[in-house]
Structure formats: C-alpha cells, structure tokens
Amino acid sequence: MNDDREPLYADVVLPLEQAGDDLARRRAAAEKLGVEPGRIMGVRLRKESLDARHRPVRVQLRLEVGVDVELPEESLPVRSYPHVKEGAPVVLIVGFGPAGMFAALRCLELGARPVVLERGKDVSSRRFDLAPIMRQGVVNEESNYCFGEGGAGTFSDGKLFTRATKRGPVREIYETFVAHGAPAEILTDAHPHIGSNLLPNVVKAIRCSVLAAGGEIHFQAKVSGLIRGKDGRSLRGVVCADGRVFESGAVILATGHSARDVYRLLQREGILMERKPFAVGVRIEHPQSFIDGHQYHLRAGEERSPLLPAARYNLSTKIAGRGVHSFCMCPGGFIVPAATENDEVVVNGMSLSRRDSPFANSGFVVTVEPEDTNEFEKEHGVLSGIAYQKRLEQATSAAGGGLQKAPAQRVKDFLKGKVSKSLLETSYFPGLTAWPLHELLPGEVMWRMRDGLLLFDHKMRGYAGEVAQLIGCETRTSSPVRVPRLAGSLEHPYLSGLFPCGEGAGYAGGIVSAAMDGLRSAEAAVGKLLSP
Structure with missing residues (x-):
C-alpha cells in the first residue's frame, strides 16, 4: 500500500x-x-x-x-513579484478594490507596469472619514464605506466563500491574501472570512507589493473623461477630474457597483451598456443567540460552545418569478451606513474577524428585473436601474429623518402593516426611526418580502418573530448595469482597449469572484499590449 x-x-x-x-x-x-x-x-x-x-x-x-512516510514540509505562501523593467507596457487600472488589486498583481507577474487610479483615499486615511458618517451622519462623497483603497470589501465581513470555483483559481486568491497577512485558516475553512479589523492591513500589504515592484497607485484620482484614438473606436487613456492625464492602450475598468458617475460618463460617451437584474430590500437583524440556538439545536438557555463560531444561515426561495433570499449574512456583526451621497441612506453589513457582536444581520432582498425599472427608462435610459435605486435611497433618508438615521420596523409589525410602537436594540450606530417599511418599499418588493418572511419562519421558527427587526434599505447588492465585453478578448465590443471588470461591470458578486475577474482582465490587457 x-x-x-x-x-x-x-x-x-x-x-x-x-x-x-x-x-x-x-x-x-x-x-x-x-x-x-x-x-x-x-x-x-x-x-x-x-x-x-x-x-x-x-x-x-x-x-x-x-x-509509512513523513509528510513533506509545507510553508505558508509568500509574496514575491518581479520588478517591472524599464520600458514595460503600462496597464491603467481604474479602481483599487479586489478586482483592481489582483489585476495589478497579475500585471506585475506578466511583466507589465500597473498604474492604478483610485478615486478615494488610502485605507488609513479612509478610516478617519468613516467616523463622521457614524457620529454626525455626514458622508464624504469620495471617501466612505464604498470608495477608497480596497473598495467596499475593506470594511465588510471579508467573506471569501464563493461558488464560482469553475471560473478561476480560488486557491490562488486565498494564498495571495495569506501572503499579505490574512489568517492562514482561510486556506482550510469551508466558509472563510477575514474580518474588517484585519482587512485594512492586508490591503496595505498588497499596496506595498505593487509599489515595491515598480507599479504606481494614485489616490484621489477620480476619472472624469476618456481619451480615444483618431478612429473613435479605441481607447488611449483617461483624464482625471483634477486635469491629470494617463495614457495607455489598455484600461481595466474596475470601479465597483457604486461608482455611478462612471456609468454616467460611459453613457455620455455613447459606450454600450446593458440593463441587468439586481436586488433590493432591507437588513434583517436578530440576536446572535437566536441564530445560534436554531442552527446548533441548543436547548432553551443553553449557550453556544466556545469552540463553535457564531452561526450563519442562508435562506432563499422564488415567489412569483422573483428570487427572495438572504444576502451577505454577517454573524456576530454590525449594520453600517453605506451611502455614497448625503441625500440617501443605504445599509450594509460587516463583522470583525472574531464575530463577537451580540447581533446577527443579513440582507433580505428581492430580485428586481430590468422591466421593473421601465418607468425610469425614458429619462435615464440604460441607467434606469440606478434611478430606481436612487429613488428608494432618497426616500429611505427622508423616512429616517436625515443624518443617516435609518427607518426600521419590527418584523411582526411589518407583517401586520403597522408602525412599530417600539424598536428593538440594534447594532446600527447612527440610530433608527420607526417607520412603515411596508409603505416605503416598492410594492412588487414588499409583498414578496412579506411572503418570504412567512415561508422562512417555517424553515427557521422565530425568524419572523418577536426578536426580528427590519432596517432599511439595502439597495447595493449588485450593479443594475453590465458593461459588455467580448468572450475571447474581454474587451468592450465597440471600444478597443477598454476591459470592463469586476462587480461594477457586472461580472462578479463578491471579493473572490471580483479578484478572479481582475486576474483574467489583467491577462487579457497585457496580452493585447504584447501582441504583435
């Protein structure tokens, strides 16, 4: 044997x-x-x-x-990237979230010089801009939970689990994170996560790798214009809002799903985009002890073993042709304000690596199809889905009363169609305002949420009970827009040199899938520049 x-x-x-x-x-x-x-x-x-x-x-x-044999020694992954040679081709990367970060690293491996343009600030400076959102309800519209080094994933749960294993090298993504300081456990956990307390240092380490190897990263470099070739069908570079010009025949667009000004730029330039499905809804919050009790079959009053992690769940169904599902579940987490403008309220979830908050939260959302946004199409064209989101976000802000306060309703009152007389404790720091979410949410979303809650309560008894609360609104689950690209070259079909990439372009749905798409886009971009 x-x-x-x-x-x-x-x-x-x-x-x-x-x-x-x-x-x-x-x-x-x-x-x-x-x-x-x-x-x-x-x-x-x-x-x-x-x-x-x-x-x-x-x-x-x-x-x-x-x-009958010792296992060979195994060391942890290390970071090592060749230094860019003089005269190496330049790839412009717009955005330094997961897709942009991994695109930059792949460019280095392939001998190209990545030049990254990030509209927000570096992750250390970005931390200081989050405090006014939490404490004063004031959003820095260029540096917030969505914009800045590391993208929206930096201050999130850092979930790395993905079902997109057939689309790229998942193991390579995990090993790269470990090489840059992430816990080695992500290599063996079935549902790995890093945590928002650890992610900033991982992001910094990736930045250091890019710079040490000869790449460039420019912060507060918001792209506001495109430079085309004489034929108008090829891209030659970009212009930033402060007048800086960066030139290259390969531009990876990795701006994330909240960079709405980029979509408007593409629309003004007449660049083809397509509407696509997305989802909107709320955050549903429970005591973590309730989720633990159900998932671990604990007896009344029994506490979770210290050997067990905070329990998670995943619920989904289809109601009248639309998906209704939990989204980005954060065990032992917090609900945070993820707006990018001051006239809106958007909620999202995050958690620390130890996941020790007494609260569990999850997005509870309903699929929105392009035809659901038709009322906005005449004025906004292909960006009708963004207009749909924006209207709900502004209404959410008005319902909350401003300063990032969020409207909320106990689930039992949502089901009965009445305003809550009192609200439960919450992890949402800016504060809550009792509001009839059943009137705030679009009708086609509201009634499916109601039916979904009742269905999920049968699967998880008490899910829609006394300890459950809804906090609105969750609107940024994914991009309502896809920037098309050719299957082979990954370039835009009508603008040579533009490589749409990641969540913002409609090709990813999380940190790992965005990172894998960044690798693929970099390979395609460098291949174009090096082709005869």
Missing part, C-alpha cells in the same frame, strides 16, 4: 471537542484508510467544516495523511 510514497487523503468526522486533537485525527485517518495507527506518520488539515444538522455538532475534516 502507498508504494509510491505519496500522501493519501481521508475524509473523517469527529466530535467537536476532538476536532483539533492530533491523536484523534491520526486514529480517525487510520480507521478510514484501513491501516494500523502506527503507520500514520503525519496528518495535515486541508479542509474543515461544521456539521450542525444533528446534536451534538460534529466536524468534517479533509486530512492529508502520510502512511
């Missing part, structure tokens, strides 16, 4: 209390592989997930096992 001396793999299930015990792992691996325990020379964790379907909770482990 094992004559080639290569490690074997064993999938084993252990009780929670034994999951971290090396001896227990060795014994379980030996039994699974049908060998004597003494032949197990080493075990290494490759994947870990909880099985909370039954009581007590058990842990599923994927182990790499050395039978």
Whole structure:
C-alpha cells in the first residue's frame, strides 16, 4: 500500500471537542484508510467544516495523511513579484478594490507596469472619514464605506466563500491574501472570512507589493473623461477630474457597483451598456443567540460552545418569478451606513474577524428585473436601474429623518402593516426611526418580502418573530448595469482597449469572484499590449 510514497487523503468526522486533537485525527485517518495507527506518520488539515444538522455538532475534516512516510514540509505562501523593467507596457487600472488589486498583481507577474487610479483615499486615511458618517451622519462623497483603497470589501465581513470555483483559481486568491497577512485558516475553512479589523492591513500589504515592484497607485484620482484614438473606436487613456492625464492602450475598468458617475460618463460617451437584474430590500437583524440556538439545536438557555463560531444561515426561495433570499449574512456583526451621497441612506453589513457582536444581520432582498425599472427608462435610459435605486435611497433618508438615521420596523409589525410602537436594540450606530417599511418599499418588493418572511419562519421558527427587526434599505447588492465585453478578448465590443471588470461591470458578486475577474482582465490587457 502507498508504494509510491505519496500522501493519501481521508475524509473523517469527529466530535467537536476532538476536532483539533492530533491523536484523534491520526486514529480517525487510520480507521478510514484501513491501516494500523502506527503507520500514520503525519496528518495535515486541508479542509474543515461544521456539521450542525444533528446534536451534538460534529466536524468534517479533509486530512492529508502520510502512511509509512513523513509528510513533506509545507510553508505558508509568500509574496514575491518581479520588478517591472524599464520600458514595460503600462496597464491603467481604474479602481483599487479586489478586482483592481489582483489585476495589478497579475500585471506585475506578466511583466507589465500597473498604474492604478483610485478615486478615494488610502485605507488609513479612509478610516478617519468613516467616523463622521457614524457620529454626525455626514458622508464624504469620495471617501466612505464604498470608495477608497480596497473598495467596499475593506470594511465588510471579508467573506471569501464563493461558488464560482469553475471560473478561476480560488486557491490562488486565498494564498495571495495569506501572503499579505490574512489568517492562514482561510486556506482550510469551508466558509472563510477575514474580518474588517484585519482587512485594512492586508490591503496595505498588497499596496506595498505593487509599489515595491515598480507599479504606481494614485489616490484621489477620480476619472472624469476618456481619451480615444483618431478612429473613435479605441481607447488611449483617461483624464482625471483634477486635469491629470494617463495614457495607455489598455484600461481595466474596475470601479465597483457604486461608482455611478462612471456609468454616467460611459453613457455620455455613447459606450454600450446593458440593463441587468439586481436586488433590493432591507437588513434583517436578530440576536446572535437566536441564530445560534436554531442552527446548533441548543436547548432553551443553553449557550453556544466556545469552540463553535457564531452561526450563519442562508435562506432563499422564488415567489412569483422573483428570487427572495438572504444576502451577505454577517454573524456576530454590525449594520453600517453605506451611502455614497448625503441625500440617501443605504445599509450594509460587516463583522470583525472574531464575530463577537451580540447581533446577527443579513440582507433580505428581492430580485428586481430590468422591466421593473421601465418607468425610469425614458429619462435615464440604460441607467434606469440606478434611478430606481436612487429613488428608494432618497426616500429611505427622508423616512429616517436625515443624518443617516435609518427607518426600521419590527418584523411582526411589518407583517401586520403597522408602525412599530417600539424598536428593538440594534447594532446600527447612527440610530433608527420607526417607520412603515411596508409603505416605503416598492410594492412588487414588499409583498414578496412579506411572503418570504412567512415561508422562512417555517424553515427557521422565530425568524419572523418577536426578536426580528427590519432596517432599511439595502439597495447595493449588485450593479443594475453590465458593461459588455467580448468572450475571447474581454474587451468592450465597440471600444478597443477598454476591459470592463469586476462587480461594477457586472461580472462578479463578491471579493473572490471580483479578484478572479481582475486576474483574467489583467491577462487579457497585457496580452493585447504584447501582441504583435
């Protein structure tokens, strides 16, 4: 057995209390592989997930096992990028969120010089601009939870779980994060996350890698114009709002789904865009103890084991042709103000790496199809979905009373169609105002949410009960616009040299998928510049 001396793999299930015990792992691996325990020379964790379907909770482990042979030494990923050579081709990258960051790193690996233009500030300066949002309800419209180094993902839960494993190298994304300071556990966790307290330093480290290898990053560089070739069908560079000009025949557009001025710029330039589905709704908040109790089958009054993480959930259904689902669930998290302008209120979720807040929150949203935004099409054209979002965000601000206060309603009152006389405690720092969300939300969204709540309450008893509260409104789940690109070259079909990328262009839905799209876009952009 094992004559080639290569490690074997064993999938084993252990009780929670034994999951971290090396001896227990060795014994379980030996039994699974049908060998004597003494032949197990080493075990290494490759994947870990909880099985909370039954009581007590058990842990599923994927182990790499050395039978009659020691496992080879394994070191953590390191960051090393070749220095850009003199005269290397330049790729312009507009936006330094996950897509832009990974595009820049890939450009370095391929021998090109990335020149990044980020409208917001570096992550350290950006922190100072978040305090006025929380405490005074004043939004810096160029530096906030959405705009700045690292993009919207920097101050978020940092969830890395993705189902897009067939679209790119997920493992490479995780290893790059670890090489830049993320916890090594993300390489083995089934649902990895980094946390908003750790992400800023990871983002800084990625910036240092780009700069150390000869790349450029320009902050507070808001792109306001395009430079076209004489034929009008090729891109030659961009112009910033402060007059700076940057030239290149390859521009990766990685601006995120909240950069509405970029969509308006493309519209003015006559560049083809398409409407696409998105989703809007609210944040639903519960005590984390309620979610723990249900997911871990705890008895009344029983506390979660310190060995268990804050429990998460995922709920989805379809009602009258529209998806109704939880979105970006944040166990042990906070609800934060994610507006990018002062006349709107937008809520989102985040959590720290330890996920120890007493609250759990999730987006609770309904799919909006392009035809649902037709009333805005005459005035706004392809940007009708953005107009739909904006109207709801402004109405949400008015309902909250301004200064980023958010309208809220207890779920039991939402279902009965009445204003809440009192509100529950919340993690949303700017404060709440009791308001009839059933009147604020668009009708086609509201009634599906109502039916969805009742359905989910059957799946998770109490989900729509006394301890549940809705906080409005969640509108930035994804871009309502897609900037089209050719399947082979990844360029815009009618503007050569423009590479639409990431969430803002409609090709990703989270940190990992955006990062993978950044890698692909960089490969396509560098390939164009190096082609004969």
